[in-house]
Amino acid sequence: MATAKGKGAAASTPKKAARKIRILVGKPGLDGHDRGAKIIARALRDAGVEVIYTGLHQTPEMIVSAAAQEDVDGIGLSILSGAHNYLFPRVIELLRENKMGDVVLFGGGIIPDADIPKLVKKGVDRVFTPGTTIQEIVDYVNRRIQPRK
Amino acid sequence: MYDRKKLAGIAAHRKKWQDEALSPGLRRSPERIKRFSTVSDEEIGTLYTPDPLSNFDYGEDLGFPGQYPYTRGVQPSMYRGRLWTMRQFAGFGSAEDTNARFKFLLSQGQTGLSTAFHFPTLMGYDSDSLRAKGEVGMCGVAVDSLKDMEILFDGIPLDKVTTSMTINGPAAMVFAMYLAVAEKQGVPFHKVGGTIQNDILKEYIAQHSWIFPPEPSMRIITDILGYCADNVPKWNTISISGYHIREAGSTAVQELAFTIGDGIAYVQAGIDAGIPVDKFAPRLSYFFNAHMDFFEEIAKYRAARRMWARIMRERFHAKDENSWKLRFHTQTAGCTLTAQQPMNNVVRVALQALSGVLGGTQSLHTNSMDETLALPTEQAVTVALRTQQIIAEESGVANTIDPLGGSFFLEQLTNEMEEKAMEYIRKIDEMGGMVAAIKRGYPQREVADAAFHFQRLVDAGEKRIVGLNVYRSPDEAPIPLLKVDERVEKQQVARTKEVRRKRNAKKAQACLSALKEGSLDPKVNLMPLLVDAARAYVTLGEMCDTLRETMGVYTDPAMF
Numbered sequence: 001m002a003t004a005k006g007k008g009a010a011a012s013t014p015k016k017a018a019r020k021i022r023i024l025v026g027k028p029g030l031d032g033h034d035r036g037a038k039i040i041a042r043a044l045r046d047a048g049v050e051v052i053y054t055g056l057h058q059t060p061e062m063i064v065s066a067a068a069q070e071d072v073d074g075i076g077l078s079i080l081s082g083a084h085n086y087l088f089p090r091v092i093e094l095l096r097e098n099k100m101g102d103v104v105l106f107g108g109g110i111i112p113d114a115d116i117p118k119l120v121k122k123g124v125d126r127v128f129t130p131g132t133t134i135q136e137i138v139d140y141v142n143r144r145i146q147p148r149k
Numbered sequence: 150m151y152d153r154k155k156l157a158g159i160a161a162h163r164k165k166w167q168d169e170a171l172s173p174g175l176r177r178s179p180e181r182i183k184r185f186s187t188v189s190d191e192e193i194g195t196l197y198t199p200d201p202l203s204n205f206d207y208g209e210d211l212g213f214p215g216q217y218p219y220t221r222g223v224q225p226s227m228y229r230g231r232l233w234t235m236r237q238f239a240g241f242g243s244a245e246d247t248n249a250r251f252k253f254l255l256s257q258g259q260t261g262l263s264t265a266f267h268f269p270t271l272m273g274y275d276s277d278s279l280r281a282k283g284e285v286g287m288c289g290v291a292v293d294s295l296k297d298m299e300i301l302f303d304g305i306p307l308d309k310v311t312t313s314m315t316i317n318g319p320a321a322m323v324f325a326m327y328l329a330v331a332e333k334q335g336v337p338f339h340k341v342g343g344t345i346q347n348d349i350l351k352e353y354i355a356q357h358s359w360i361f362p363p364e365p366s367m368r369i370i371t372d373i374l375g376y377c378a379d380n381v382p383k384w385n386t387i388s389i390s391g392y393h394i395r396e397a398g399s400t401a402v403q404e405l406a407f408t409i410g411d412g413i414a415y416v417q418a419g420i421d422a423g424i425p426v427d428k429f430a431p432r433l434s435y436f437f438n439a440h441m442d443f444f445e446e447i448a449k450y451r452a453a454r455r456m457w458a459r460i461m462r463e464r465f466h467a468k469d470e471n472s473w474k475l476r477f478h479t480q481t482a483g484c485t486l487t488a489q490q491p492m493n494n495v496v497r498v499a500l501q502a503l504s505g506v507l508g509g510t511q512s513l514h515t516n517s518m519d520e521t522l523a524l525p526t527e528q529a530v531t532v533a534l535r536t537q538q539i540i541a542e543e544s545g546v547a548n549t550i551d552p553l554g555g556s557f558f559l560e561q562l563t564n565e566m567e568e569k570a571m572e573y574i575r576k577i578d579e580m581g582g583m584v585a586a587i588k589r590g591y592p593q594r595e596v597a598d599a600a601f602h603f604q605r606l607v608d609a610g611e612k613r614i615v616g617l618n619v620y621r622s623p624d625e626a627p628i629p630l631l632k633v634d635e636r637v638e639k640q641q642v643a644r645t646k647e648v649r650r651k652r653n654a655k656k657a658q659a660c661l662s663a664l665k666e667g668s669l670d671p672k673v674n675l676m677p678l679l680v681d682a683a684r685a686y687v688t689l690g691e692m693c694d695t696l697r698e699t700m701g702v703y704t705d706p707a708m709f
Contacts, residue, residue: 135608
């Protein structure tokens, strides 16, 4: 697992908080496509977010346990294997079991439009699809996720 | 090749043209963008003329097709003799589902098979492993044991059809199962032809379907090289792949350099394992990406052939001409396809496929328009296959060999590509070779940097992508998508459990013990042991777990 502290303050963070936003970028499942996850991790770091990247081939259990250990405010999952209908709900289930229901879960990858409403209903805050710019995701994180006090 | 006096004249004329014709024109109406560059962000000039090619030597730099250095192609007659193999990568759901897709593709004029395995197989887990949950049959076909392989190739004669299998970490195990199926069909090993990707180094760099750490992985690979040289001489033992490096975001030069760099590492490993170079090198093949920048790609393929020929002859002193020849498969670039206006992807794929053909590929996969959204439907894959057939039968580009050879632009691009790639290779040599470079994270970091740079260019609108950041349409009608039946998981788990119940348990256990013992002795070739295990219906997960115990596992260093 790699951690990186954000460089400089995030210009677009609304209120200057004592603590920076902490995000876990995770790659659940067995797929090895990490181009997107790495770009997002780097962009969030450059925008002043503290990023923890799990690396590849994580189980939902490993992701939730890393999120608890690192005390993160949000989790971003990248899934390109088609297993999103199992992996997202399983992570949500584990977050609830661990009383971490306030951690914001978002994600992206190869996810057909038809599956997105079902994932949102189960508790995924936002699903980004191909073509999303880096800035849209950075803005979303800054707007939607507050660092814990 | 050119008269130096005449070249000087051309250079002078060019200068005059720039001053007297081009510059005044540009003052009146400037160029439409500040900097022209390839998709890899390499700057491209206004006009290419022969004068920078003063050292260009036809014989040394181009030669004739089928002759050293093979810049113009590896066969003397190229597509006038035989067209490239049309080979669509396919696999989803159960072995039955994929067997039906294989037969459909063959009935549509496809000439070879290419198998996509689901992620649990790629990572060496059985479908009933906890690690496989949610993934069974999703991204490829589920193969756990010989039983699945028998169904997958049912009714497909393995002495007539060649099969390529994208499998790396567990390449040896899946290959063993394939050989066991051939045996059941009554096909002797020396008649079996096909390819396993078996390129573990690019897994560490880009595709990330690994099991073991680099050193034991390289031992398995040299076992395969030795075993095939003696037993399966028509088999392509490694498909040294730039495809995934490019998909992970590398530039064209990086794709070329790291792939040839991996090739150098395999040849060295084979030689170090005591196999004479000409015994295994002719069965190595390559696999490149066909990305969006038309000329950059054609230059890449031509540079690759010339580099490999020079490296094999000069660096490794190979004597057999077949060791010098870089034969390659091409796949169009999945990462260039857009989820927006997906029909446009047909056009992208056609241009990319054309570059592969003009670059002299030996086989080709054309992506389907719907692949940014899901695995392809039968209709989408048919259009993709037809695209190749139109290029082959209608466009006329296959009528003559290397039709773009001699283009001032293309030859200069080819030269630059070779020079820049060789710089990378020198750097990797200085680090102690590719395995050492990978351990330092060097190629991984270079690729991640290039991917990030490109994304920034797209987001800034400096690289324009139709339907994505220009020419957007607000309302798009959805296209039909393939949905893998989620019941496949349950059925597959049941089948694998039944295989374990029905097989001779004692025999299976004995095979695993022999495998474990063999893995501890580097002088033992693991291939015969794996073939025995496959015959005894030992599952892939069991073989891999046994070797995980003795060889260890590799985990992602998680750099970003």
